[in-house]
Amino acid sequence: xxxxxxxxxxxxxxxxxxxxxxxxxxxxxxxxxxxxxxxxxxxxxxxxxxxxxxxxxxxxxxxxxxxxxxxxxxxxxxxxxxxxxxxxxxxxxxxxxxxxxxxxxxxxxxxxxxxxxxxxxxxxxxxxxxxxxxxxxxxxxxxxxxxxxxxxxxxxxxxxxxxxxxxxxxxxxxxxxxxxxxxxxxxxxxxxxxxxxxxxxxxxxxxxxxxxxxxxxxxxxxxxxxxxxxxxxxxxxxxxxxxxxxxxxxxxxxxxxxxxxxxxxxxxxxxxxxxxxxxxxxxxxxxxxxxxxxxxxxxxxxxxxxxxxxxxxxxxxxxxxxxxxxxxxxxxxxxxxxxxxxxxxxxxxxxxxxxxxxxxxxxxxxxxxxxxxxxxxxxxxxxxxxxxxxxxxxxxxxxxxxxxxxxxxxxxxxxxxxxxxxxxxxxxxxxxxxxxxxxxxxxxxxxxxxxxxxxxxxxxxxxxxxxxxxxxxxxxxxxxxxxxxxxxxxxxxxxxxxxxxxxxxxxxxxxxxxxxxxxxxxxxxxxxxxxxxxxxxxxxxxxxxxxxxxxxxxxxxx
Amino acid sequence: xxxxxxxxxxxxxxxxxxxxxxxxxxxxxxxxxxxxxxxxxxxxxxxxxxxxxxxxxxxxxxxxxxxxxxxxxxxxxxxxxxxxxxxxxxxxxxxxxxxxxxxxxxxxxxxxxxxxxxxxxxxxxxxxxxxxxxxxxxxxxxxxxxxxxxxxxxxxxxxxxxxxxxxxxxxxxxxxxxxxxxxxxxxxxxxxxxxxxxxxxxxxxxxxxxxxxxxxxxxxxxxxxxxxxxxxxxxxxxxxxxxx
Ligand code: HEM
Ligand SMILES: [Cu+2]
Ligand SMILES: [Cu+2]
Numbered sequence: 001x002x003x004x005x006x007x008x009x010x011x012x013x014x015x016x017x018x019x020x021x022x023x024x025x026x027x028x029x030x031x032x033x034x035x036x037x038x039x040x041x042x043x044x045x046x047x048x049x050x051x052x053x054x055x056x057x058x059x060x061x062x063x064x065x066x067x068x069x070x071x072x073x074x075x076x077x078x079x080x081x082x083x084x085x086x087x088x089x090x091x092x093x094x095x096x097x098x099x100x101x102x103x104x105x106x107x108x109x110x111x112x113x114x115x116x117x118x119x120x121x122x123x124x125x126x127x128x129x130x131x132x133x134x135x136x137x138x139x140x141x142x143x144x145x146x147x148x149x150x151x152x153x154x155x156x157x158x159x160x161x162x163x164x165x166x167x168x169x170x171x172x173x174x175x176x177x178x179x180x181x182x183x184x185x186x187x188x189x190x191x192x193x194x195x196x197x198x199x200x201x202x203x204x205x206x207x208x209x210x211x212x213x214x215x216x217x218x219x220x221x222x223x224x225x226x227x228x229x230x231x232x233x234x235x236x237x238x239x240x241x242x243x244x245x246x247x248x249x250x251x252x253x254x255x256x257x258x259x260x261x262x263x264x265x266x267x268x269x270x271x272x273x274x275x276x277x278x279x280x281x282x283x284x285x286x287x288x289x290x291x292x293x294x295x296x297x298x299x300x301x302x303x304x305x306x307x308x309x310x311x312x313x314x315x316x317x318x319x320x321x322x323x324x325x326x327x328x329x330x331x332x333x334x335x336x337x338x339x340x341x342x343x344x345x346x347x348x349x350x351x352x353x354x355x356x357x358x359x360x361x362x363x364x365x366x367x368x369x370x371x372x373x374x375x376x377x378x379x380x381x382x383x384x385x386x387x388x389x390x391x392x393x394x395x396x397x398x399x400x401x402x403x404x405x406x407x408x409x410x411x412x413x414x415x416x417x418x419x420x421x422x423x424x425x426x427x428x429x430x431x432x433x434x435x436x437x438x439x440x441x442x443x444x445x446x447x448x449x450x451x452x453x454x455x456x457x458x459x460x461x462x463x464x465x466x467x468x469x470x471x472x473x474x475x476x477x478x479x480x481x482x483x484x485x486x487x488x489x490x491x492x493x494x495x496x497x498x499x500x501x502x503x504x505x506x507x508x509x510x511x512x513x514x515x516x517x518x519x520x521x522x523x524x525x526x527x528x529x530x531x532x533x534x535x536x537x538x539x540x541x542x543x544x545x546x547x548x549x550x551x552x553x554x555x556x557x558x
Numbered sequence: 559x560x561x562x563x564x565x566x567x568x569x570x571x572x573x574x575x576x577x578x579x580x581x582x583x584x585x586x587x588x589x590x591x592x593x594x595x596x597x598x599x600x601x602x603x604x605x606x607x608x609x610x611x612x613x614x615x616x617x618x619x620x621x622x623x624x625x626x627x628x629x630x631x632x633x634x635x636x637x638x639x640x641x642x643x644x645x646x647x648x649x650x651x652x653x654x655x656x657x658x659x660x661x662x663x664x665x666x667x668x669x670x671x672x673x674x675x676x677x678x679x680x681x682x683x684x685x686x687x688x689x690x691x692x693x694x695x696x697x698x699x700x701x702x703x704x705x706x707x708x709x710x711x712x713x714x715x716x717x718x719x720x721x722x723x724x725x726x727x728x729x730x731x732x733x734x735x736x737x738x739x740x741x742x743x744x745x746x747x748x749x750x751x752x753x754x755x756x757x758x759x760x761x762x763x764x765x766x767x768x769x770x771x772x773x774x775x776x777x778x779x780x781x782x783x784x785x786x787x788x789x790x791x792x793x794x795x796x797x798x799x800x801x802x
Contacts (some may be wrong), residue, residue: 070770283633286636286637287635322652339612346621346629347625373599377594377597
């Protein structure tokens, strides 16, 4: 990388009104406020998606159709998946990234503050378009979040589907724009001394995640445009009667769809890699291996898409199988390095740390079943059953949500200057852990027993008890989310003051005030390692100790 | 201190048992599915061991190394040899799993020579048609009737799977096998049932409004029963099976 300093983009004009006013948020180009907007919007969508999940669980608590007809059920689970995957999961980390990346690299803002604001507003706008489909005749799309044609083209009429396509395309474009911005920020806006190999792991996670967005969202947008043309302008890309090809859609969709999983989880890996060292009072074990593992996962993730198509009978199984199995290796490195970080550490069980530990346990579970279904014969048995639903919720709910809450508990003090209640946090954690496993572990079992996903009703009596348990667990999980909201409300009003650095953090955000000033820093320490805040608290007693002066570790600026 | 050291071990043993006892698929009723069952069991045992080891390490380390005082622990940054080991071990494990995968897959997808029975299964919104090649026998399901695929035990049944509208999927849980029915694609696979009985089957690829109801049954009968059923059904032309 060149060492020439690019001229910094013009900083946003100073705002004179009290920070936090509505007008201020509507017009802001400050990365912190945009980050907050992202987080609030994504979390609101998560709550909506969560309510839909509870509706699904309510219906499935017992055999028979009690609460709704099949059409409504299909709409509810489709929109649950849609809101969660497209509008919540990737965006909540984008929000955290927006807030934290400039702080962690010692910059005053992101590279393109205005484009940043634009990607947020496009995201909100696209999401509103998707939500508007609830209010049109025929209601929202009922084609599953994967929207396979010809079901989503020829066989599903209704504006709801078109709004779904348009809204998600807009959100996709917002994502690409946001990715350009964040990637440029990380490459170009680092303060002197902040070399690539001194970046906090959260920055690495976000960097790789945003690079994946850059490669994966364009094909998705293409797939959506093709769908839209087929629905509205008589194109026949996927229509076999006209020489089109249905499987082509599956390929393009999953070429996006699999990396999407890593788009969702990589920033979470980053969060965990920040939280564990701080609460173990040790540096991250194997920093470089962790970075290479990110890239290993990212590279492999583009070579495995057809493991979602093993049962089509028209893909070359061994290739996609071995690639998928191999992802376990870099993922395993991460898990072992986290354990290595805790080993011989000095561990504090704050809520953030508990959430991180919960993350490891459930994520390993989801990862292991992922290895199972990377084996085509096993996938023949469990594909499209509740085994899959359980597997990906162990990653998405278990992994993503535990990681997200770890991040919230960890950085809330930085965002607000106040601490979240640890007592409520512990309650939330245990309720979440129990509720989550009660929801999804039984789904492994009914899935193995053959219960298909995406069905409004099941005829087999022996599936009832597992489904009932799952529903009870889902409501417990819901209570745990409510506890978090409660915690948020009371802590905003009368949370204990946090100070600038309540956890003895490692990265630069902990050296500035809580919340940080408009331009982020009044003063910045010198950066000699990947833990500048730590180095400031524990100045090396002789040159070379603690601080990282190895010239080999300084490839960008050396 | 003593009891809290013991607790994780007991907890792990219980988890292992629960996993081993609860995480099994039902045994398969076809020869091909048996290979899947065996492969699944192998994966499950290895998975259980990995899960127990990893969560054991996590739980052990957080209990053993919880904060006791303000002393800063030794600041280790890594250990190349250790990291190499925990890169190598998973690599070896997945390569071994891959070898077993390929072996099982070859058994499952093997379709040597001519089959004994050839059936075309046509998926449509929202039921199935089973056409017995070369006999004129046909079974069609509808909103009120659950179609039954009748096949002889111990014989190789070759299913040609097609769809006339959207993507569906042919799934009989007790065969541990499914395959998508894709417009424009003809998928072929063999099933050799090893015991008689009536088995539940269902579409597993979401296919629109009544996906939930797109069920069917497989009735595996003896050779003799099959012959007379076939003759009877052929005589009646397209027969609608009464729901059982
Ligand atoms: C704790 C809260 C949650 C519960 C109880 C829950 C429950 C469910 C259930 C029961 C289904 C199956 C519906 C069906 O196949 O008929 C489902 C589907 C799904 N869920 Fe969740 N879920 C939760 C959170 C999440 C989160 C956080 C995500 C993603 C980030 C997510 C993503 C999905 C997706 C993509 C589907 C598939 C939808 C489809 O098949 O089209 N869920 N969820
Ligand atoms: Cu995938
Ligand atoms: Cu179906």
